[in-house]
Amino acid sequence: MSLARLARLAAGCVLLAGCGSAPASSSGAESLVATDEVREIVGVLAADSLEGRRTGTPGSARASRFLAERMRRYGLEPAGDSGYFQRVTYRAAQGPEGETLRLASPDAADTVAAVVDYNLVGLIRGSDRSLRNEAVVLGAHFDQIGVGQPVEGDSINNGADDDASGVATVLAAARALAKDPPKRTVVVLLTSGEEYGVLGTQWYLERPRFPLDSTVADLQVEMVGRPDTLVGAGKLWLTGFERSTMGEALSAAGLPVVADPRPEFRFFERSDNIVFAIRGIPAHTLSSYSLHRDYHQPSDEVERIDFDHLARVADIVTRAARVLADGPRPSWKPGGRPTPATP
Numbered sequence: 001m002s003l004a005r006l007a008r009l010a011a012g013c014v015l016l017a018g019c020g021s022a023p024a025s026s027s028g029a030e031s032l033v034a035t036d037e038v039r040e041i042v043g044v045l046a047a048d049s050l051e052g053r054r055t056g057t058p059g060s061a062r063a064s065r066f067l068a069e070r071m072r073r074y075g076l077e078p079a080g081d082s083g084y085f086q087r088v089t090y091r092a093a094q095g096p097e098g099e100t101l102r103l104a105s106p107d108a109a110d111t112v113a114a115v116v117d118y119n120l121v122g123l124i125r126g127s128d129r130s131l132r133n134e135a136v137v138l139g140a141h142f143d144q145i146g147v148g149q150p151v152e153g154d155s156i157n158n159g160a161d162d163d164a165s166g167v168a169t170v171l172a173a174a175r176a177l178a179k180d181p182p183k184r185t186v187v188v189l190l191t192s193g194e195e196y197g198v199l200g201t202q203w204y205l206e207r208p209r210f211p212l213d214s215t216v217a218d219l220q221v222e223m224v225g226r227p228d229t230l231v232g233a234g235k236l237w238l239t240g241f242e243r244s245t246m247g248e249a250l251s252a253a254g255l256p257v258v259a260d261p262r263p264e265f266r267f268f269e270r271s272d273n274i275v276f277a278i279r280g281i282p283a284h285t286l287s288s289y290s291l292h293r294d295y296h297q298p299s300d301e302v303e304r305i306d307f308d309h310l311a312r313v314a315d316i317v318t319r320a321a322r323v324l325a326d327g328p329r330p331s332w333k334p335g336g337r338p339t340p341a342t343p
Contacts, residue, residue, distance in 0.1 A: 054146025076122030
């Protein structure tokens with residue numbers, strides 16, 4: 001680790017005071033999110049002190065405590081097993097590329113081999129008496145792949161874009177929504193275990209903190225820290241846009257959300273939304289990933305985040321969540337809902 005990176009480590013451990021600077025909203029309305037807010041969250045999550053936030057490590061534990069404190073500060077209702085924490089029990093296993101994690105069976109929770117981490121779950125109760133018993137999930141994964149082989153002397157995969165950027169936008173959106181709750185309840189879900197196969201989200205779906213039959217939509221946010229050159233700054237694409245009415249609803253509301261420009265990569269199936277979708281819940285992921293070369297590399301650093309873009313993205317995510325929580329329930333188009341055999 002270089003001296004410069006050591007300096008960034010020290011800086012990343014300090015929670016910066018928000019200065020209140022805000023970008024112009026994508027819709028021309030007053031912005032709901034300050035640039036300094038998302039900058040602070042990404043800076044903490046992607047600091048070297050968190051050691052790449054690999055599930056089951058002390059770095060991931062520090063990240064989860066930081067996220068729980070943010071949920072508390074932003075006024076979210078605790079909805080985990082203990083406060084905001086939903087305990088997730090993993091087990092170590094051997095995979096094709098070495099040791100990996102799998103979800104543990106219930107009777108493995110107290111064994112020595114168990115690996116424990118957490119999802120973070122908070123609620124923003126809906127304001128409409130007739131709709132508050134329905135929910136929209138707004139989520140992102142906070143884990144990364146941890147410490148790996150050194151590349152130019154750096155071995156920590158900080159994951160600033162993947163997915164500290166998504167977590168920052170979800171938290172910023174939660175803060176704004178909590179100040180003026182939408183009609184439906186919003187479940188704010190930050191998960192571990194995504195890098196091992198969306199495991200934290202699978203655990204949540206087996207043990208939901210809000211009834212799944214009353215969950216009308218899931219919106220995930222993944223890798224939004226840099227503009228996609230095929231779409232443009234301050235804009236997002238939605239995976240599986242053509243599969244349901246969700247994308248059309250967001251576009252009709254004036255949000256700069258377009259279809260995934262690279263459908264051949266099948267991103268709809270490669271994020272936490274897919275397991276919600278297989279359960280029948282309209283679920284998609286917002287992203288601006290441009291296939292940059294820093295994916296799962298130590299070079300995915302804070303200084304490569306475009307924070308003006310990210311703040312505009314957080315504003316879009318806030319408004320998108322409100323569209324889903326206030327408007328008609330999204331529905332699958334014919335042939336749009338995936339199945340386990342044919343995702």
